[in-house]
Amino acid sequence: MVRSEIRLRSDDDGPRFWTRLSFSSQFFLAAAIVLFVAMAVLGTWVNDQIKHSVLVTSGAQGASFMNGFLEPLVQDINTDGTLPAESHERLDDLFIGTALGRTVASIKIWVADGADATVIYSTTKDLIGERFVSTDVERAAAGEIVAEYEDLISQESAYEQTLDMALIEVYAPLYRTGTDQVLAVGEIYENANALAEELAISQMTSWLVVLLTTIFMLAVLYAIVRRGSRTIALQRSDLQRHVAEAQAMADQNSLLRIAADRARLDASEANEQLLARIGSDIHDGPIQLLSLFMLKFTKMGGRGDDRTDVQKALEGLFNSALSELRTISSGLSLPEIEELSPREALELAVFRHEDIVGTRVTTNFGDLPEFLTHATKICAYRVIQEGLSNATKHAPRAQQSVKALVVGGWLEIEVADDGPGVRQTDNIVSGREKLGLAGMRNRVGALQGNLEVHSELGVGTRIKVTLPLEGGEHQPRPANDVS
Structure with a gap:
């Protein structure tokens, strides 16, 4: 149960951590990962190209060496694929215990028969006559120059693996003079300690350049994005402020509208109350006075035929006035x-x-x-x-x-x-x-x-x-x- 809770918390904290970062920080992390991965791939490729160029150059030099010193000594190779004893002696005199021999760590001469190859000469005498399966010899027998650096894993290079030095292994075809016929394959192991130091310096330099370039690119991009992020943040802050102000204004307008509506209702209520009061005043004032006056006038003028035409006309006018006033009063008031x-x-x-x-x-x-x-x-x-x-x-x-x-x-x-x-x-x-x-x-x-x-x-x-x-x-x- 404890283990499950810890896992859930870590799953939740990841997105929260990312969302808490600013836009520029998110860009910096993402860009740093992408750029460093891309530059690592680029740096690896550059170092491989440097190593490949060195191997091509070393292979060409090794092939020239073998064409100059080994090829003349294999021209009298026997039909059974062996070298005469005289050729062995001449090769030993040339490479064993001499200044020329000290330029290389080991030499072999091969006769290829498909994927199988036989050592017909070696400065390591125990290997002469031994057969090995070697794709490198097969490729060289087909006319290709093969150069390898620190790739000593085959059985036939057991002796060279015991040497405490960096080695370049070069295979080159040895031709019959004046023809394209491959008589044998020469193999030399060159001392590559100096080359290893140069490669280490070159690789370190290339990695340093890649690193500095990556940091420079990341810094420039981050500066641009940081500036844009600040601009966006300021604009967002201004927008939020404007939205808040607009909301406050809308709330205030809403309150004012409600107050205005309430004022209208109150005014309407007051107006109706005023009209009711006016109607009541008319009913209780002029109408009552006119009614009393009409009563007095009627008593003074008598009844029936005793009234004159003028009295009758005045009585009709009074009645009309009272009717109009009652109508107005009832229209003003609805109690x-x-x-x-x-x-x-x-x-x-x-x-x-x-x-x-x-x-x-x-x-x-x-x-x-x-x-x-x-x-x-x-x-x-x-x-x-x-x-x-x-x-x-x-x-x-x-x-x-x-x-x-x-x-x-x-x-x-x-x-x-x-x-x-x-x-x-x-x-x-x-x-x-x-x-x-x-x-x-x-x-x-x-x-x-x-x-x-x-x-x-x-x-x-x-x-x-x-x-x-x-x-x-x-x-x-x-x-x-x-x-």
Whole structure:
């Protein structure tokens, strides 16, 4: 269990470690790995090419050596593939115990028969007459010069493996003079201690150059990426700051909008309260005084036929004035809907219209909310009252309908008739909407609602009002469309 937990923690820490690094640090690590691997491959290839070039040069020199000293001494090789005793003596005199012999560590002469080869001469006398399988001898017998460095693993090089020195092994074909016929294959082992030192210095130099080049490239790339990373970081910081500022501004605008909506609602409530107070003052003041004055006037003038025509005319004017004042007072104040539910308030507006006009209105009230603000309730009441009044005025014999329902956090009220309809210009007086429609639009606009009037000649008129519900999740409100 402990082992499993440790493994899981290490798996999680890896990505976290990487993501915690900056972009420039991630690039530095990735680029360092890639560059060092690439340069290691390049350095290895360069060193191999240097070694190959040295071997080619050494092979060519060894071949020239054998062509100059060994080839003349194998021209009298016997038909059975052996060297005459005289050739052995001359080779020994040439290479054993002489200054020329000290330039090479060992010499062999081979006769190849396919992959098998026989040693017909060697400075190591125990090998003469021995047969070995040697692909290098086979390649040289085919006319190829073969050079190898520190590759002494074959059985026939057992003696050379005991020497404490670096060796280059060269195989070269020995031709019959004046022809391309290979008589034998010569093999020499050259002392390569000096070459080994030169190769070590060359390899060290090449690796140092590769390393310095890699570090320089990595430093230049890192500097460029670091600068870009800093620029990106600054831009990201600026962007985050701007986003934060924009978010703060949006939040502030949202709070201001909510405050403005609340102020409009409060203003609408205050306006309705002001209108109610004015209506109450008119009812309790001028109407009561005129009623008292009318009572006194009636007592002073008598009853029935005792009244003069002037008295009768004045009495009619007083009655008309009282009726107008009562109408204005009732229009300004609706104290009776204060305690009514939204459905009851809308039904009251329809009932009063039916009672006054004497017509039947079709209603379709959906699932209405249990509570509306007083301003919204009064506005809905006035919309139905004014809409039905306008319908009766313009289409007295038309069928009228009222529909109210809640859609997407909005209260939708529609007052319609199937009368002859009106043109849009008929609702305009001296460039302004008629008083009833204008008042309705002002009431709706004060609550951040929307008013649409659709009317076509011969089709009818439809007034649609949408009012926001307090606390509702509102869908986008449609734009005003008056036609």
